[in-house]
Amino acid sequence: xxxxxxxxxxxxxxxxxxxxxxxxxxxxxxxxxxxxxxxxxxxxxxxxxxxxxxxxxxxxxxxxxxxxxxxxxxxxxxxxxxxxxxxxxxxxxxxxxxxxxxxxxxxxxxxxxxxxxxxxxxxxxxxxxxxxxxxxxxxxxxxxxxxxxxxxxxxxxxxxxxxxxxxxxxxxxxxxxxxxxxxxxxxxxxxxxxxxxxxxxxxxxxxxxxxxxxxxxxxxxxxxxxxxxxxxxxxxxxxxxxxxxxxxxxxxxxxxxxxxxxxxxxxx
Numbered sequence: 001x002x003x004x005x006x007x008x009x010x011x012x013x014x015x016x017x018x019x020x021x022x023x024x025x026x027x028x029x030x031x032x033x034x035x036x037x038x039x040x041x042x043x044x045x046x047x048x049x050x051x052x053x054x055x056x057x058x059x060x061x062x063x064x065x066x067x068x069x070x071x072x073x074x075x076x077x078x079x080x081x082x083x084x085x086x087x088x089x090x091x092x093x094x095x096x097x098x099x100x101x102x103x104x105x106x107x108x109x110x111x112x113x114x115x116x117x118x119x120x121x122x123x124x125x126x127x128x129x130x131x132x133x134x135x136x137x138x139x140x141x142x143x144x145x146x147x148x149x150x151x152x153x154x155x156x157x158x159x160x161x162x163x164x165x166x167x168x169x170x171x172x173x174x175x176x177x178x179x180x181x182x183x184x185x186x187x188x189x190x191x192x193x194x195x196x197x198x199x200x201x202x203x204x205x206x207x208x209x210x211x212x213x214x215x216x217x218x219x220x221x222x223x224x225x226x227x228x229x230x231x232x233x234x235x236x237x238x239x240x241x242x243x244x245x246x247x248x249x250x251x252x253x254x255x256x257x258x259x260x261x262x263x264x265x266x267x268x
Contacts, residue, residue: 001054001208003033004047006040007200008057008076008236010177017235022055024228029219031212040151045118053205055216060198060249061120061256069206071213072248074220074241075199078172079233087242088196091125092171094159094188101166104192105133110165113146113158114267120252121170122155125194127267128255140268147266153177160187172199175237197252201244217243 003026005018019035026033033054038047048058048068055073063072075087082090095101115122130141146164149155155167156177171193178185202220204213223229224240232238259265 001031001033001052001204001212002036002050003055004036004038005057006038006044006047007059008173008176010173011180014176014180014235017232021223021232021236024226025055025216025219025223028222028226029212029215031215031219040153048203051205051207053203054208054212055202055204055220057200058203059118059120059200061124061252062118063201063203063246064249064252065118065256067118070203071206071208072201072203072244072246073213073217075201075244075248076172076236077239077242078175078199079237079239080172080175082171082193082196083239085239086196087199087201087244089121089199090171090196091121091129091168091194092174092190093126093129093166093192093194094156094169094174095166095191096159096162097187097189099165101191104166107166107191108133108138108141109143111144111146111163112142112166112267113149113155113164114168115149115151115155117147117266120197120200121173122149122152122168123267124252124255124259125197126168127259127264129192129194130267131259131262131264134262134264139263142268145266145268156184156188160184166191168194172237179237180235197255198244198248199242201248202241
């Protein structure tokens with residue numbers, strides 16, 4: 001079975017830390033996991049559909065949508081104030097540091113973008129947040145919306161380069177890249193943030209043996225108590241892991257339903 005941490009492998013050093021963590025979890029579970037490098041721009045959808053997944057990061061929105069048949073195992077608890085020791089994350093709405101905007105409303109009429117339609121942080125959360133600002137007189141908030149930017153890094157670069165005025169960025173990814181490669185984030189600031197939502201999780205393929213699933217889930221949730229954990233917690237901004245299942249991500253579908261019912265299928 002394979003393991004992969006591509007979603008939050010923000011630098012080679014961070015990927016190495018995730019790889020080490022996954023090795024410890026596998027050893028504690030008594031399960032063999034082979035780490036499979038899977039760099040961008042290879043499509044994550046293909047990775048998530050592999051029948052040999054043992055522990056692979058997957059966003060909760062495609063889990064809830066049934067994009068691939070998987071079994072959620074455990075989700076990280078970010079060691080960040082806004083997470084409040086829960087397995088949740090949010091979307092940071094970022095602008096250039098030198099931009100004049102003081103509120104999100106100041107960006108309306110400008111340019112924005114989103115990643116992929118099955119992303120929570122880069123699409124669903126952003127759309128849900130914007131929904132509260134729409135009205136019959138103003139059904140679209142931006143004059144230009146760049147879709148299918150695909151990755152968080154593309155959103156970040158698009159804001160820094162002035163291609164879009166504001167963009168949605170996974171806040172845990174943002175914190176990790178700011179910690180490990182601060183030059184990349186030095187030119188942006190957080191203008192606003194969405195409500196928190198269930199954190200992306202490590203998942204196994206739907207056909208994984210039940211005993212393997214139970215052992216991995218138990219090893220993840222016990223990780224914070226293990227002697228090897230402390231050395232990895234700081235670079236990964238990690239407080240531990242919480243067990244998750246398919247029901248954990250059901251609230252993300254409600255955000256989608258609200259937008260669809262309002263006639264707002266795409267951020268605009």
